[in-house]
Structures are given as structure tokens and as C-alpha cells.
Amino acid sequence: MKKWTLSFLTLALVLVLAACGSNAKNNGNGASEAPQNNAGNADQAAPAPEDSVKLVVGATVPHADILKFIAPQLKEEGVLLEVKEFTDYVQPNIQVFEKQLDANYFQHQPYLDDQNEKNKMDLLSVVGVHVEPFGAYSKKYTSADEIADGAKVAIPNDATNGGRALLLLEKQGLIKLKEGVGIAATKADIIENPKNLDIKELDAAMLPRQLDEVDFALINTNYAIEAGLNPINDSLFIEDKESPYTNLLVARPDNKDSDAIQKLAKALTSDEVRKFIEETYEGALVPVF
Numbered sequence: 001m002k003k004w005t006l007s008f009l010t011l012a013l014v015l016v017l018a019a020c021g022s023n024a025k026n027n028g029n030g031a032s033e034a035p036q037n038n039a040g041n042a043d044q045a046a047p048a049p050e051d052s053v054k055l056v057v058g059a060t061v062p063h064a065d066i067l068k069f070i071a072p073q074l075k076e077e078g079v080l081l082e083v084k085e086f087t088d089y090v091q092p093n094i095q096v097f098e099k100q101l102d103a104n105y106f107q108h109q110p111y112l113d114d115q116n117e118k119n120k121m122d123l124l125s126v127v128g129v130h131v132e133p134f135g136a137y138s139k140k141y142t143s144a145d146e147i148a149d150g151a152k153v154a155i156p157n158d159a160t161n162g163g164r165a166l167l168l169l170e171k172q173g174l175i176k177l178k179e180g181v182g183i184a185a186t187k188a189d190i191i192e193n194p195k196n197l198d199i200k201e202l203d204a205a206m207l208p209r210q211l212d213e214v215d216f217a218l219i220n221t222n223y224a225i226e227a228g229l230n231p232i233n234d235s236l237f238i239e240d241k242e243s244p245y246t247n248l249l250v251a252r253p254d255n256k257d258s259d260a261i262q263k264l265a266k267a268l269t270s271d272e273v274r275k276f277i278e279e280t281y282e283g284a285l286v287p288v289f
Contacts, residue, residue, distance in 0.1 A: 049078040053260045056082045058092035058104040060222045062285065063247065066129070067105060069276050070267040077267075079260045087205055089158065090115075096252060097121045103261060105129070105268070106222070108245035110160040110183050124256050127265040128246035130277055131286045132221035134164055135235030136172075139211045144172055144236045147216065149195050154210050154217040157201035162186065164245065165218035169197070172237055221284060231284040246288050 052075070059067055064085045071081040084101065086092050092104040093115050107115075109125060116123055141147060155165035163183040169175045176192035177185050187199055202210060207219045208227035221231050231238060239245075249268055251261050267273065269289040277285050 048075050048080055052078045052080050054080040054082060055102045055260050055264060056084055056100075057264070058084045058086055058095060058101045058106070060086055060089075060092075060106040061226045062222060062281065063105045065280075066268070066273060066277065070264075070270075070273060073270075073272070074263060074267055077263050079263050081264070089204060093121065093123060093250070094119065096123055096250065099252075102255060103249060103251040103264065105249045106247065107250065108160075108247055110164075110245065111158070112248065112250060114159050122253055123250050124253060126249040126251050126256055126261060127269055128248055128288050129268050129273075130247050131243045131245060131288055132247060132284070133231060133239040133243050133286070134161075134168060134218065134220060134245070135224065135231050135238035136168070136216050136218045137208075137211060137224060137229055137234060138216035138236055140215050141236060144174075147174065147195060147197075147236075150198060151195065151215040152198045152200065152213075154200045154202050154207055154214045156204040156207065156218070156220065158204060159184065159186075161204055161220060162201060166190070168218060168237070168239060225281075225284065232282065243286075 055074075057067055064083050067081060067083045071083070074081050086106070089107065089111070092101065092106055093112070095101040096104050097119070103126070112123060112125065115121065136144070136153075153169075155169075156162050160183050163181070163185040166175065166177060166185045166187075166189070167183065170177050174193075174195060174197060175190050178189045178191055181189045187201070190199075200214065204220050205223055207217045208223055208229065211217055216236060219227075219229070224231055224234075229235075249261075249265055255261055274287045274289065277287050
């Protein structure tokens, strides 16, 4: 009786294992893996071509979101796009130059020129994509007319964005700069300050967190959006849509003209991206193509 029971259990076990094996997927080398549900999985639904090329691109927000939007399209074209997000403006350029990244997308030409000169780099613009109007924000004031004498204002401490902030203050009639200094302007170039503004220079990424400590701050749009600020609705004043500071896709001389980078450039300036920017950011970002 015991032998009969043992034989029966053995046979049942064999049948169970056989059934499991019939439902497994063979991967071609004798190993099997459990079946997977492909519904809603774009990566499996649209496999990349066998000769696909991987691109690693550094970006801040919202640039990273635009890149992620075009990633499925690029995959179909044989470009596997990996987006590496940054919260600062320094590392994305250094890492492209050192070939840790293939490209980056976060900056305008004056900033790129300044970083190339300071760090002895030779990075190049591939294509211009959008403008982010630069604005002033406050938790104390609801309009620029309320700015009081001696108000404490924070601006970015990097050369080009600091100059851009000073130019915007000048356009509002809050200060006057030396003739012709342009985006290279510094606090030393202020020749008139009728409201005696107390101008503090801080790291650009820190500015949203300093709004409780200052009367108002001039903040790059990417950091404003990341902090939950709406540049159109929440700013005291903002650059107009004619701002010359176009945000660029940037690469190196050795890969700027590669097929993968050119596919990325084309995708970033497509009608689909124009629509995505206009509908998603509602004027906070303005396509230039």
C-alpha cells in the first residue's frame, strides 16, 4: 500500500512539472522564464532594432520631461535614449566633455560660451529648442509696484544668469547698468539703484528655497517649475517671448554630426514636441522652431 501511494505521488509530481514546463517561455539557450503580460508595456510592444545605439543625455527639469516624451519615437528609429537628470548647471557640461554623457539639454548659448571659456571645453550647440522666459518671484509682493526701498533681492551667482537677472531688473526700471555691459553685467556695473535694492548672489538651484528669506528673487524657469511655481501666473515680472536665450541641445565636436545625435535633434524640433511644449507648459516654455 505504501509503495502504491508513493508511486501515485511521484506520478502526480511529474505531471505538475510537465505542465509548468509547457507554460514557460524558452529563451533559446535551454533556459526558461515565466510568461509576462505585455499589455501597456511599450518597451516590449515595440522592440528596438537590433543595431540600436544608446544615447545618454543630461538634462534638468523640464528638459528631461521633453526628452522622455520623445524616447519611444527614438527607440523605433534605433536610438535608445537614457535621460540623466541634474539639479545643477555645472556637471552636465563637464560630463559631456569627459564623455560620461553623449549630450545635454539645459542651457542657452551665453552660458555655454562662458563655461567653455572657463573650463577650456569645446562643446557645441546642435540645435535650439525652446526659450524659458526668466522671471521674478515673491512671497511678499503681488506686483512689482509694491517693491519697497531697501528690498532684499536674490539673483543667480553664475556669470550669465546673474547678468540676465540684472538686465531684467533694469528693464523694470529698478536699476540702471553701465552702457553696453549686456549679459556680462555684474553688481559692479550698477550705476543707479533708486530703491537701494540689497542684491544677494546665490546658487541658482537654491533660489526657490530662499523666497522666505528675501523679498523677491529672480529664478530660472526650470528651477521655478521644479519648485511648483508657474512662470506665467506666479511671477512679479518676466521676460517677454522675444528673449534671446534659446535652450540648446549640446554635444561634442566628435559626435555632434553622428546619426544618433541628429535623430535626437530632429525629434526635439518636431511638430509633436512643439505641441507637447505648448500644451504642457502653456507659455512658460516657448518653442523657437
